[in-house]
Amino acid sequence: MGSTPPVFIGAEEVEKHLHRASLLLPALEAALANFSAGAAGGVVQPVRTVLPVPRHGGPPRYLGVMPAYSAADDALTTKLVTFYEHLKDSSVPSHQATVLLFDPSNGTLKAVLDGSVITAKRTAAVSAIATKLLMPAFAEVLCILGAGVQAYSHYDIFTELFTFKEVRIWNRTKERAVKFASCVSGPVRVCSSAQEAVTGADVIVTATMATAPILSGDWVKPGAHINAVGASRPDWRELDDELMKNSVLFVDSRDAALTESGDVILSGAEIFAELGEVLKGTKPALPEKTTVFKSLGMAVEDTVAAKFVYDAWSAGN
Ligand SMILES: NC(=O)C1=CN([C@@H]2O[C@H](COP(=O)(O)OP(=O)(O)OC[C@H]3O[C@@H](n4cnc5c(N)ncnc54)[C@H](O)[C@@H]3O)[C@@H](O)[C@H]2O)C=CC1
Numbered sequence: 001m002g003s004t005p006p007v008f009i010g011a012e013e014v015e016k017h018l019h020r021a022s023l024l025l026p027a028l029e030a031a032l033a034n035f036s037a038g039a040a041g042g043v044v045q046p047v048r049t050v051l052p053v054p055r056h057g058g059p060p061r062y063l064g065v066m067p068a069y070s071a072a073d074d075a076l077t078t079k080l081v082t083f084y085e086h087l088k089d090s091s092v093p094s095h096q097a098t099v100l101l102f103d104p105s106n107g108t109l110k111a112v113l114d115g116s117v118i119t120a121k122r123t124a125a126v127s128a129i130a131t132k133l134l135m136p137a138f139a140e141v142l143c144i145l146g147a148g149v150q151a152y153s154h155y156d157i158f159t160e161l162f163t164f165k166e167v168r169i170w171n172r173t174k175e176r177a178v179k180f181a182s183c184v185s186g187p188v189r190v191c192s193s194a195q196e197a198v199t200g201a202d203v204i205v206t207a208t209m210a211t212a213p214i215l216s217g218d219w220v221k222p223g224a225h226i227n228a229v230g231a232s233r234p235d236w237r238e239l240d241d242e243l244m245k246n247s248v249l250f251v252d253s254r255d256a257a258l259t260e261s262g263d264v265i266l267s268g269a270e271i272f273a274e275l276g277e278v279l280k281g282t283k284p285a286l287p288e289k290t291t292v293f294k295s296l297g298m299a300v301e302d303t304v305a306a307k308f309v310y311d312a313w314s315a316g317n
């Protein structure tokens with residue numbers, strides 16, 4: 001008797017079962033806390049392997065390999081994600097991902113899932129978790145720097161969960177920011193400079209492919225909260241030294257931040273806590289201070305998201 005072949009769950013099906021990123025919040029909060037509990041939390045997750053794809057004269061290109069096992073969910077996955085700086089005249093997204101879901105009891109591959117929707121939604125949901133804990137009371141202005149895939153997923157969950165009076169966007173190429181403002185469901189102010197967008201903002205999301213700082217500490221309102229989502233290589237930056245050194249720094253994973261984050265490594269900023277430690281209550285949130293959540297993205301976030309989608313898909317089949 002042959003074994004059952006793995007199912008393929010494409011982007012449309014993933015979107016159907018994960019129409020709102022907020023559906024992932026309980027599973028992600030638990031996964032972050034379990035991760036930060038060490039061995040007792042039952043998360044097995046090495047820092048991702050990132051393979052450069054060399055090509056003479058070309059822009060940076062990488063393949064990331066992200067395995068994780070979560071005992072609480074009894075779920076085993078690995079995500080394969082390529083991230084390529086946009087090639088000129090390419091319509092291909094800069095990030096493309098696939099998640100492989102295994103049966104942990106026997107090692108059999110059960111499903112191959114589109115990972116791009118999962119990556120967009122779980123990243124935004126984790127930023128929303130950080131924001132709920134770290135943003136100042138009475139936050140009124142949301143500012144998004146970058147107008148790509150992550151900008152859209154962050155807009156969706158932030159406007160679902162929080163009540164901002166104003167949303168602002170800036171992008172290096174203004175056309176993309178204008179397109180963003182015309183595509184999303186609510187009013188958005190398109191700003192001509194990052195400084196204009198940031199000034200007076202209470203919550204800031206940086207989600208660009210920048211390799212040098214685009215956000216300066218000078219511009220940031222004291223007490224604001226920043227979700228720093230881009231700059232996932234040790235020599236890439238989104239935030240300047242002043243902001244990194246004068247904020248309270250939260251990360252998803254200390255090991256990953258000290259291996260992969262140019263903003264952390266090159267500024268020498270001290271890490272205050274992992275988000276999971278705040279969720280467990282072993283570290284305080286300090287929302288009255290200026291706070292930075294440096295997000296790098298963790299494999300276990302993909303594990304719980306893939307399990308969520310697979311379970312919903314299985315229930316409907
Ligand atoms: N922390 C996490 O869990 C994750 C982080 N990311 C990172 O988030 C960032 C955004 O990802 P996506 O929205 O998928 O990418 P995208 O390619 O869809 O959008 C990137 C945006 O950055 C802008 N941009 C490109 N180069 C720039 C530069 N040098 N300076 C300023 N802006 C620039 C582009 O105009 C574009 O609007 C990337 O750095 C990506 O690697 C992506 C997935 C997960």
Ligand SMILES: O=C(O)C1=NCCCC1
Pocket residue numbers: 064081083095119232296297298
């Ligand atoms: O967590 C992820 O997935 C990614 N993080 C940084 C950039 C590539 C994808």
